[in-house]
Structure formats: C-alpha cells, structure tokens
Amino acid sequence: MKTEFEFINALRAKSKVQSPKSKVKIGIGDDCAVISQDSKTDLVITTDLLVEDIDFRRDWTTPELIGQKALAVSLSDIAAMGAKPIWALVSIAIWHGSFVDEFYQGWFIDAGKFEVKLAGGDISRTSDKIVIDSIVAGEVKKNRAILRSCANVGDLIFVTGSLGGAAAGLNLLQNGVRYDSARMWQRKLISRQLNPFPQLSTSRKLSEQKLATSMIDISDGLSSDLTHICQASDVGARIYADKIPLQKKIQLVENLNPLFSALNGGEDYELLFTVNPKNKKKLEKHFSEVSFIGEIVEQNQGITLIGNGQATPLFAEGFRHF
C-alpha cells in the first residue's frame, strides 16, 4: 500500500497533466492551492478532514472545541501562505443531533475572531463516526503567496512560539488526564492539543514585510514539515537541538521526551519559515516571538540535527495519515 506521500505525489503528477492553462497556479503539494483571482490578488484555499477517533475523540473534548479546532487547522494553512482568510465552507457527517449545534457555536466564535464568513456547506447523516471537512479560502496579493518551494541555500530557519505542547497535551489525554480536573500546567498543555491558535497575525506581518522566503505550518511535526520545505525547495537543512523552543512545563510530563515531542509531535500549528540572512536584524527587531533554529544548506547535505556536538540525520517522523 502506498504511503500518504507517495499517494499525494502520484496525484500531483496526474493533476499536472490536466489542462496546463488553468487558473490554478499552485495545486497539490502546498498548504493551500493558489488560484488566480483578479489582477491584484490570488485566492488560496485549503481543505482539512477531521475524522472522529482519528483526529479527535469525543470523550476528550467538547463539540464547541471541535468546531473551533476544525476552523483553526484550516486557518493555520491560510496563515502558512501569508494570506488573510475570507470565507469558509463546512461539510459535516454526524450521527448525533445536538453535536452539530454546539459544533457551530464553537466554529462561529473563531469565525468572528478571525473575520471568516460562512459561505455554505453540506450536512449528511452517518451511522457511525463523525466526519468534518473544513474548507477555508483566503486572499493574498498577486504572486505573493509564501510557498514551501522557495527556500534558498543560506536562508535562516525560524519558528514561531514553542513546540511540543500539543503532543504533550495528547500524552496527558491518553493517560487519562482530563481538562476539567487537570492542574493548571496540565491545562495549558491540553489546550495546545484541543484548542490550537492559528498564527494569522504573525503571518500577515511576515507577508507585508516580505520577510519569509518559504513557509509551512507545523501540523505534522517539525521534522516532517521541515522535510516538506526541503523537498519542495530542493535543499537540505541543519537545525540545532538547543535552539528549538520547547513548550514551557513540558518536562513535567512523565515518560515524555520534550525534544522528541517538539521534533515529531505535530499539531502545534506554529509557523516554520525561512528568511534571507540579510533580513535577520529586521526580523528580530519586529518579531519578538520567533526563534532561530537553523539554516538551509545544499540538498546533498541532507537534513541534520545538531546536538551534543554531533550531527545526526533528521528523519520525517511526524504524523502520517496512513
């Protein structure tokens, strides 16, 4: 059976054969598709499927939080392109009547906060697991979507916020800790898992100041998402273990390797981006919550993690759907 990435590559090859003269400027293979909209703007669009017991568990969260997360994960893809969200569609297959009302209560909280307009959707019955498809469109200046494929050798690698929190929260949930009865530090970690915050504001600032040469959101995990950038840009990368910003209090979680969680945990929905070294000072002046973690190198040098004075190959060990 094909892996997810083999499957996506096969699909991308097939879709490229189709009508080369098309409004679709970037198809499969980035956080969003990029579509020509008018003379000044491009439309970016993403779709994220959330399946019960794969992507969420009803006994760990609430329908409202699932509504917020469904929108947030797509908003994070919009952020990864340096775009501004505009409108959304939601398709939902449910078996549980009140779920959908509560789901939309949560969804509209974040839609109001991030100024997204619900344009439509579909609803269907299902006898079993709830499935949600979240579709969000955004707008970006013409040819200014920030792609995965434009990192250059010598660029510096940065991340927003801190990493590993969502994985640590998941670990707590898997070990029976629930938000309502959790301690304060545990609640923060669980919230990182259940209620992610899309980095739209940092993304817009990076876009306006033309600082990011490439960008992706950290949904699968730093190791996997850095690999996505390197593969799309035909480059390698070197990152420094001691520079990776770890989520506070993560070391309090038993039997959890903080660095491993930060590298491979996924679902932090922070932004990973590259910057031309000449813009380092400008970046550090205007962005306080970003961390330098490494550099882009030649492709033949591969992707390595520097720690304890040693360079070891970094494999994409983040989340895979199959």
Place this chain on the structure above:
Amino acid sequence: MKTEFEFINALRAKSKVQSPKSKVKIGIGDDCAVISQDSKTDLVITTDLLVEDIDFRRDWTTPELIGQKALAVSLSDIAAMGAKPIWALVSIAIWHGSFVDEFYQGWFIDAGKFEVKLAGGDISRTSDKIVIDSIVAGEVKKNRAILRSCANVGDLIFVTGSLGGAAAGLNLLQNGVRYDSARMWQRKLISRQLNPFPQLSTSRKLSEQKLATSMIDISDGLSSDLTHICQASDVGARIYADKIPLQKKIQLVENLNPLFSALNGGEDYELLFTVNPKNKKKLEKHFSEVSFIGEIVEQNQGITLIGNGQATPLFAEGFRHF
C-alpha cells in the same frame, strides 16, 4: 431534533449576522455560494458530502463510478447556477487502500470530460465508513449566477431530460438487481442512479441566452426542489402530472409508481428552471430536450399538482438527510 431545513435556516440566519460587507454575495441557501471574484466574473462554489451506506453502497457500484458520481453531483450544482466549472478539491476518508486509486481513476475521467482541474484536497484514515467531500468551483459572468430566488409569478416551469430514472434504478438495486447481470432496460435505470450526468451544456446555453429566471438541480426530488425555488422566490407553483417527462421503461419496474418516483425520487440531476413566458418560443426553438411542466403562481396559491382534472397540494417529499 431539528430537520435538515430548520437547521439550514438557523445557520443561514447566523451567517447573515456576520460581516455584512463581504465578498460572499450569496451564502447558504442556493446550489452554490456566490463570491465576488473580479470585475467581470463571480466565483460559485459547492461542497457535497457522500457517506458510505447513506449516499452509496460499495456492493452496488465500483470505486470508479463513486469517483465519477462524487464529481458529477457537484458539477450539477455548478450547472444549476449557469456557471462553468473550473477547479475542484476532494477530501476523502478511507479504510480501503486500493479504493482511493480506483476512485480517482473515475474522478479524472469526468474531470477531463468537463475540464475541471484538481487543485487540492485532503486524505485521512477512517476505521469505518468511507466519507468523500467533493468541492467544485465554477465561474459565471458578474451578477449572472442563476439563483433559486428569482422566479416570478407567471413564469413557465421547465425541466431537462426525464425524471424518476434514478429512483427506479435505486429500486432495482434494493431488490437485488446488479448492473452486470441486469437486462438492457434495467441497466439504463441503474446507470441513472450510479452514474448521473450533469447538465452543464444545457445550463451554459440557458445562461448565455439569459432564458432562465431561476434554476435548481433536481437532487432531492422534483417536489422538494420546486419547493426550494418557491420558498426562495416567495411564490407558488402549479404543475401538470401529464406533462412531467417520465423516464422511459420506468413502468416495467415492479411495485414502483412512476409518477411518484418522478416527483419524489431525487438524484436525477436534471435541471428545473423557470422562464418568462415571452421567451417560450425562443426556448422551444433552441432547446429540444426540455419539457414544460407548469407555471409559477402567487405564493398564497401554494404548490399544487394538477392531475385527472383535480388540483392537489404537492408536498416536498423528496430526500431528507435527517
């Protein structure tokens, strides 16, 4: 528990409160959302969820045909707006490895035929039922999307093709008839159910000649879809039982009321539209495969079916999701 229509109305009310100044011109409540694209065109977009054992059964069809149908039902929504399809997204939750390859083979057959470009999508595991979300965007001249809400009293009501075939095909499948071992007339009916054909070409002609005042595709069933037009346009309607074009050979299916199937069966994916009476001759000259079935009347006259010299109220008895 709310019905589907109560739920959609509540959602529509909620989404209208949001940011009134928006690119979203028509949101929830038509076949597609209509979004301002550029100075000359609008974007129309639709999403259709197909759930295994609700919307399709794997023992009745093939993955290829499911791929074709997933695209076709969305293309039919694009047709209902008088628009031309451009690009699509597909999200799919599967448990079966080879299913998705075969699904896309079918999908690309119709994408090639109707010139739709795959722009992206998502894929997820599911331990149970397959769920597919089909998203298609189309383009239409500025302010020229054909809505449900613009039928006028005195307009004539038309449908394309013939009705009841998809319901008759479903009846055969439910009674154990399978395509491969079926007789020729049965195969035609089963194909109406499993492999619907979106009426894009008729739709474009109607749009170019500005002939349709309102339009919808017949997905839920004539009675329900006519009710959708009447509710959106604040009008009533009178249709004639003997004018409704019945699918050929439908009377050969045992224990099936052909007229009931044509009125309430759904999934025929024909177009139901209204025409100003002054354009009747023009329509009949250029469109051979459309049938006059009735007239739009004042709202207080309700929706009635005329048959055997009697007028009886026509209730929306087509498909409901819950």
